[in-house]
Amino acid sequence: MTIIGVAGGHPPAAAGISERTVLRLGLTLVAAFLILAMVTGLLPMAGLHGWVAIHLSLAGAATVAIGTFMPHFGVILAGTRPEPPALRLAGVLSLGVGMMVVALGRPAFGGGVAAGGGLLVLVGVGLTAWNTYAPLRSGLARRHPIAQAAYGVALAELAVGASLAVLFLLGYEPVTRAWVNLKPAHVWLNALGFVSLTIAGTLVYLFPTMLGARIRAHVTLFVALVGLGLGPPIVAIGAAAASPGLAIGGGALSLAGGVGLLGYGIDAWRRRGRWANDRAWHDLAVRHGLAGMAWLVVSLAALLVGLVRDGGSPPGWTIGLLAVPLIGGWAMQELVGAWGHLLPAAGPGSMETKARQRALLSRWGTARVTGWNLGLAVTWLGLGLDILPLAVAGFVTFGIAAALTLALFVAALVSPPGSSDASALRSPGSPT
Numbered sequence: 001m002t003i004i005g006v007a008g009g010h011p012p013a014a015a016g017i018s019e020r021t022v023l024r025l026g027l028t029l030v031a032a033f034l035i036l037a038m039v040t041g042l043l044p045m046a047g048l049h050g051w052v053a054i055h056l057s058l059a060g061a062a063t064v065a066i067g068t069f070m071p072h073f074g075v076i077l078a079g080t081r082p083e084p085p086a087l088r089l090a091g092v093l094s095l096g097v098g099m100m101v102v103a104l105g106r107p108a109f110g111g112g113v114a115a116g117g118g119l120l121v122l123v124g125v126g127l128t129a130w131n132t133y134a135p136l137r138s139g140l141a142r143r144h145p146i147a148q149a150a151y152g153v154a155l156a157e158l159a160v161g162a163s164l165a166v167l168f169l170l171g172y173e174p175v176t177r178a179w180v181n182l183k184p185a186h187v188w189l190n191a192l193g194f195v196s197l198t199i200a201g202t203l204v205y206l207f208p209t210m211l212g213a214r215i216r217a218h219v220t221l222f223v224a225l226v227g228l229g230l231g232p233p234i235v236a237i238g239a240a241a242a243s244p245g246l247a248i249g250g251g252a253l254s255l256a257g258g259v260g261l262l263g264y265g266i267d268a269w270r271r272r273g274r275w276a277n278d279r280a281w282h283d284l285a286v287r288h289g290l291a292g293m294a295w296l297v298v299s300l301a302a303l304l305v306g307l308v309r310d311g312g313s314p315p316g317w318t319i320g321l322l323a324v325p326l327i328g329g330w331a332m333q334e335l336v337g338a339w340g341h342l343l344p345a346a347g348p349g350s351m352e353t354k355a356r357q358r359a360l361l362s363r364w365g366t367a368r369v370t371g372w373n374l375g376l377a378v379t380w381l382g383l384g385l386d387i388l389p390l391a392v393a394g395f396v397t398f399g400i401a402a403a404l405t406l407a408l409f410v411a412a413l414v415s416p417p418g419s420s421d422a423s424a425l426r427s428p429g430s431p432t
Contacts, residue, residue, distance in 0.1 A: 010088075019072060020262025022088045026068025027339075029096040031406055033061035034332075036103075037198075038399065044287060054323050055103040062195050062331045063158070067095040070151060071131035073202055076149055076342075080138040083131045091131050094124030102165075111169035118166035122159060129155050147223065150201025153229055154194045162190030165431075181313040185236035187207065191319070191326060192254060192303075193232035196296065199334045200228050200261050200356070203289065207265055210285045210341050220263035229258020239312035247312025251304040258300040262293040280362035281344070287369045288337030295329025295376075297322060324380040328398065333372065336405055343412055357412040366405060371401030 026418060037056035069092070075082045076400075082088060101117025132151055164186045167175040167363025204225075209217045235248030269290065275282050302322055310317070319326070344357040382391030 002023050010360050019075075019088075020081055021085065022082075022092060023068060023072065023343075025089065026064060026092045026096075027090070027410070027413060029064045030061045030068075031238075031410070033057065033064065033096075033099070034402070034406070037061065050109060052103055054319060054327070055099070057327050058191055058195065058323065058331065060099040060103055062327070062335065063099055063121075064092065064096045065335045066195065066198050067128045068092050068337075070128060070198060070202075071135075071343070073342070074132040074147070074151070074204070075135050077144045077205060078135050078138070080135040083134055087127060088131055089373075091124055091127035094120050094127055096124075098122075098124055098266045106169070111171065115166050115169035118162055118169060121162050122166070123161050125155055125162065133410060142206065146204050147201045148231065150197050150204075150225065154197040154201070157189040157193035157197070157233065161186045161194065164189075180315055180317075181240050181242055183315050184239040184317050187319055188235045188239065188250075190226075190230045192300075193236070195331050196232070197228050199292075199331065199338075200224060200257075202332070202338065203265070203293075204259065206338060206341070207286075207289050208268040209345075210277060210282065210289060210337075211268050211271070212282075213268045213271040216406075218267050220260045220267060223260030224264055225260075227253050227255070227260055229257070231255075231257055233308070235312065242313060244307070244311040248304070248307045251300070251307040255297070255300040255304050258293075258297040262297055265290055265293045278358050278362070278363050281340070281358040284362055284365035285341040285368060286338070287365075288372075290331050291369065291373050292334040294336065295325045295333065295373075299326040299330055321380060321383050324383065328376045328402075329373070332402075336409075339409060342362055343409070358410040360408050365406055368401045368405055372395050372405070375399070375401060 033056050037053045042051045098117045098120030102114050105113035164182050168179055179306050231250045231254030235247050238247030238250055299322055340361045344354040375394045378394025379391050382394055
């Protein structure tokens with residue numbers, strides 16, 4: 001598959017350059033969000049450093065990454081050409097700038113400024129929806145209803161969840177009065193609805209492709225889509241209506257969806273192809289993918305325990321330590337796995353460039369994926385047990401793995417077209 005088609009008469013090279021620019025910008029913004037999230041997560045900021053770090057990572061990095069790649073992946077599935085670069089850039093910039101203002105504007109300038117950032121985010125949501133669905137106007141575009149439906153529901157959830165936050169920041173009295181109930185609804189719609197459903201809808205097609213397996217209907221696929229599609233909105237409605245039973249039912253449905261997605265991934269893994277070349281590159285993306293699905297199940301199980309124990313909207317509710325498995329283990333890990341596969345597989349560039357990218361992206365792969373997941377587990381355990389040295393050790397381990405991954409991905413993204421150097425062209429999974 002290629003990143004672009006020939007429909008519409010635009011030269012492939014020009015369209016490819018446009019997409020490359022958008023991807024570079026989006027990834028640069030994601031890197032900035034992640035770096036700031038790590039800094040603000042460690043340094044106290046008037047008691048808001050946890051809120052800032054979570055919004056920089058989950059609301060910022062994950063949303064900008066999805067806003068960058070959702071239209072990109074939609075174009076790949078449709079076999080058509082992307083929207084004009086001005087619209088693509090406007091969508092990514094609206095999400096990036098808006099999320100940055102939301103995350104940093106509230107502690108620095110107050111709710112009014114943060115609300116302005118939220119309005120810009122809503123503009124970005126609209127542009128992302130247009131950039132995702134407008135290419136389907138082509139009569140030659142292929143139709144992939146699962147991804148299209150998942151993306152549509154996910155964007156609607158983000159629009160509702162973000163609107164609730166904007167109204168709260170503006171001081172709209174009906175929302176501020178009910179914020180104890182609406183805050184969990186806001187988080188479930190954004191983090192478990194928009195982010196998780198978008199990733200799951202993409203993995204339906206992408207994960208078997210990573211494995212060289214056929215995409216096939218399976219009972220686990222049905223469970224995953226129903227659970228992750230309906231569960232978070234039901235929890236949100238239950239929390240907003242102060243109905244613990246409804247919230248618990250939605251949480252159980254969400255957990256079933258997470259288990260279904262993991263089962264779908266395992267089924268695809270059992271039917272995987274046997275790669276003759278680039279084994280290290282293929283294996284790295286697949287390991288990130290399966291590990292991320294497992295972290296989603298862990299996160300949803302912990303959230304369900306909280307719903308059963310505390311109800312749907314307890315006073316002072318926050319996502320708290322669950323940000324570790326939900327953001328680092330699930331959302332960011334799946335995005336990293338997808339990026340690592342898509343750049344050489346479907347991005348622009350010559351065969352030499354793609355070979356060099358695969359070699360870069362697979363470097364120290366086993367150590368990186370192990371450090372990523374082991375570091376997160378130790379960090380979560382240390383924070384949960386209030387053992388600071390353990391948490392710091394885990395965070396450092398994860399940080400090194402994440403920094404290496406980010407650095408190698410940036411190096412692959414800016415890899416120039418070039419030489420026929422044998423070492424560059426050697427497949428990372430082939431014999432030396």
